[in-house]
């Protein structure tokens with residue numbers, strides 16, 4: 001018996017061009033944001049053992065590093081600081097926004113070198129605190145939310161003054177979006193600095209390689225009392241709605257692939273906002289390891305994850321595969 005006319009799907013994707021038309025959202029170069037590590041050793045290009053092809057870059061090497069990528073169509077980066085001299089870290093992360101901070105110096109340098117490149121700053125204290133936690137702590141080791149938020153807003157203001165276009169707080173404290181927006185009002189920056197909030201950030205095992213790269217692992221305990229429990233779709237929804245109410249300009253879900261349901265939920269809850277997702281260090285390292293073990297081809301697999309993000313509703317993807325994607329998108 002022949003197939004019913006209403007059952008015919010194949011013709012609609014029988015040509016490569018027809019297949020491209022099936023995408024509700026295409027992957028474009030504008031949708032990529034490249035996370036980069038800026039070290040306090042100005043002339044360094046230091047390997048990160050757990051992250052193939054990723055390096056900690058000194059401020060003096062940024063032209064050589066980013067020039068070819070900008071040439072290829074890189075539109076945005078997000079900066080993380082690396083402090084190799086642990087003796088400079090203290091309980092309130094004083095270094096985070098001092099003029100010595102590699103991120104503060106890199107923002108200025110990147111804005112000068114590449115005026116068209118959008119610069120986002122991750123804001124968190126864990127790269128700069130002696131205890132490695134993302135906020136300021138009480139003596140008993142629990143988080144002092146009020147003090148933390150005040151400090152996060154202060155650091156955000158200083159990154160914005162240094163020239164950041166986007167502030168992305170990843171500390172997960174309660175009420176930080178409102179505090180950051182208020183700080184921008186006070187500094188008369190609210191018209192030109194956007195806040196993309198790490199709203200649904202889960203306490204994830206996939207951050208391991210990043211903590212090596214940034215030297216930001218907590219010296220005791222874990223982040224389970226501020227990052228979201230991995231089973232918590234409801235808390236993720238509440239955090240997203242909360243950040244929207246507090247004035248976020250965009251929402252992020254992190255990690256990426258294990259939380260595609262949350263990403264799709266974010267796209268529904270915040271349908272009028274840009275939605276970002278972060279394909280984090282552990283996802284990156286896992287994909288490399290599997291590709292090296294012959295499980296799959298790297299390009300095929302990375303593209304599949306990217307299409308997953310786009311399908312789920314992402315407008316923006318933070319990924320360490322950005323350099324490869326810029327090349328692949330040319331072919």
Ligand SMILES: NCc1[nH]cc(CCC(=O)O)c1CC(=O)O
Pocket residue numbers: 122124126134170171206207208209210211216223279280281282
């Ligand atoms: N708060 C710091 C921060 N900002 C981004 C990441 C993870 C990024 C990645 O794994 O690529 C982390 C790690 C953490 O929260 O422990």
Ligand SMILES: [Zn+2]
Pocket residue numbers: 124125126127133134170171
């Ligand atoms: Zn942190």
Ligand SMILES: [Zn+2]
Pocket residue numbers: 122123124170171
């Ligand atoms: Zn962070």
